[in-house]
Each structure stands twice: as structure tokens, then as C-alpha cells.
Amino acid sequence: MALQRILAVDDEPFNLEIIEEILEDLDLQLVTAESGPECLEVLESFSPQVVLLDVSMPGMDGYEVCRQIKANPVTKDIVVMFVSARGSVEERMEGYSVGAEDYIVKPFAHGELKSKLSNLGQILLEKESLEQQVEDATSTAFSAMATSSEMGQIVNYIEQIGQIDDVSELAQALISCLSSFGLNCNMELRIDDDRQHFASSGLCSPIVLELFEILKSKGRLHEFQNRILVNYENLSLLILNMPEDDEEKHGRIRDHICFIVSVTEQQLLSILTRRELQEQQQNLSEVISMVHSKFTGLMSLLDDNRKHNEEVFRSLQEQFENRIPTMGLDEDQEVFIFTNVDEAIQNSVAREESITRVRTAFAEIEADLSLINKK
Secondary structure: OOOOEEEEEOOOHHHHHHHHHHHOOOOOEEEEEOOHHHHHHHHHHHOOOEEEEEOOOOOOOHHHHHHHHHHOOOOOOOEEEEEEOOOOHHHHHHHHHOOOOEEEEOOOOHHHHHHHHHHHHHHHHHHHHHHHHHHHHHHHHHHHHHHHHHHHHHHHHHHHHOOOOOHHHHHHHHHHHHHOOOOOEEEEEEEOOEEEEEEOOOOOOHHHHHHHHHHOOOOOEEEEOOEEEEEOOOEEEEEOOOOOOOHHHHHHHHHHHHHHHHHHHHHHHHHHHHHHHHHHHHHHHHHHHHHHHHHHHHHHHHHHHHHHHHHHHHHHHHHHHHHHHHOOOOHHHHHHHHHHHHHHHHHHHHHHHHHHHHHHHHHHHHHHHHHHHHO
């Protein structure tokens, strides 16, 4: 802001007239006062940017006036320039010690006063610019700290849900995370044909349930008033109290919410996938158990059959060995009978070897199924 308002203070009206004459061609508001107390009184109503302050005044001199101006939090930023007939180093140092920004010695040329006021005007502009920079930097710093704190909460949430393997526990973790941002929410989880609803407090109202149903397939993000609805395939989240008065914070929180819901959706899918794999593994274990039972039964049946065959052939062989010599057969007939019996026995042994190979194959299949089940 350029220099616009000046207060001139001097107990000599003539000196005030000179100042008025010098500044009359400038686009300024000039107010005068003839004493220290009057100066302090005028400050309250006029709010000048610069005070041209005489040093030597009866009652309250300029130094004391300047001290009071600088001691008051309301007026301490007003620029003070002393106007004095005495300009010694000691007097200038005294002026600076009480807080004055400049000093001009009477009598002064018109150009000198204008030049000093021009410099003071530039100082005011630079000061205003600096204050704005400080304000912007402070705002940025606070925003950065807020964002850092918020990101810390998000990181903690991501680390937390990585250990969760239960849908209800995941929903409660999301509600807790959003509560740390001061947000109230309602949530719907869709798992196959099942709908599960959660809320920061109480139950989801019927109108909220209708919103979930109507908007679940209408796009990712819906904003209305201070509410926001985020949709994913398995998860919908309705925030009831988004920040209203801070547009920057509103946008930042909205981005956080979208990211948090996205991460939660992925964790939900991970939980559902693990659940499905566990069910498949359970089914496979049951199949393996059934195959093992059937295989064990079959092997037992084959063993019983083998033992029975051995007994039959042993009995037959004993009968032939005992009866053939008494049957009066010639040698060729005996050889024929014994040869055919031996061939039958050998064929039976060959079948037993096939059964052994079948048993080995079944054992290998059972081992492979067990390995798959462990994976």
C-alpha cells in the first residue's frame, strides 16, 4: 500500500502550515496536531501511516510521544520521522533509541521532505510485501505440517491394515483412521450378495442405505454440500462433515479420503482372496483325504485278494503233487499237467507285479496331492 495518510505534530502552527504547503500537491491525507496528547488522541481515529513529529514541545516532548506510540501494540508499526531544529548526533541517536525511523532538521527544503517521505513510502511497500511473504510462508508451513501429520496417520493406517485378515476389523480400522481426521462417516461393504454397513456412530440411516444403492454404479466420486461419497467395486464411503470454510483443506482431505478408500479396497480384495484360497485349500484337503481313504481301501482289497490267490494256488499245487503220482498217468501226461499248472502260477505272479506297480503309482499320486495341499 502506497503512502496515503500523514499526521504532522508541532506546537508552532506556522511550522504546520509549511508542511501543509509542501505536501498540498501530493495525493495524501494530512492531519495536524499541536501537542503530544493531541497526537496520541488523533492516532486512535485517523490511523496515519507516518507521523511527522516535532521534538521540542511543551509538556510532552516528541521523544516521549514516540515512546508511547511504539509501546502501544495498536500503533507500534506507525513510521515516526522526527522534525527538529537540532540535528546533533546525540539528538539523532536519542530519536533512534525511542524507535523513530527517520530524522529531518529544520529548516528543510521542499524536495528534501518529499524525498524522505518517498523513501518512507517505499519502506511501507516493502514492509507490506515482507509481511505478506511471512504470512504466506507461515500459511505454507502450517499447511505442510498439517499435511505431514495427515500423511503420518495414513502411513500408520496402511501399516495397520496390512496385518488385518477380518472384514469387520478392517471396517473399524477405516472408521478409526477417518475419525483421527475429525470425519464422521458411513460405509457399505459388498461381498458377493452380502451387504455390511458400518458407521462412526450408531447405524446407517435408511436414506444413507438408499444413497449407497443408487450411487454405487454412478462413478467414483460424488460431492454435495459438505458431504462426499466415494465408490469402489466392493466399498462405498460417505463422509458427512467435510471441511467447509477452508477450501485448501477441503481439497487435501478429499484427496486423502480417495487414497485411503483405494488402499482399503485393495486390502479388502486381499482378505477375500485369502479367504477363497483357504476355502479351496480346505476343499482340496477333503478331496485328498477322500482319495487317501479310497486308495487305502483299494490296497487293502488288493492285498486280501493276493493272499487269497496265494492260498488257492498253494492248495492246488499240493493237491496235484499228492494226487498225480497215484493217478496212473504216463510221464508225458504228468509233464503236461505240471507245465500248465506252472504257467498258471506264473501268470498269477505277473498280475501281482502289475498290482504292485498300481500301488506305487497311487502312492506317487497321493504324495503329489499332499504337496499341493501344503502349498
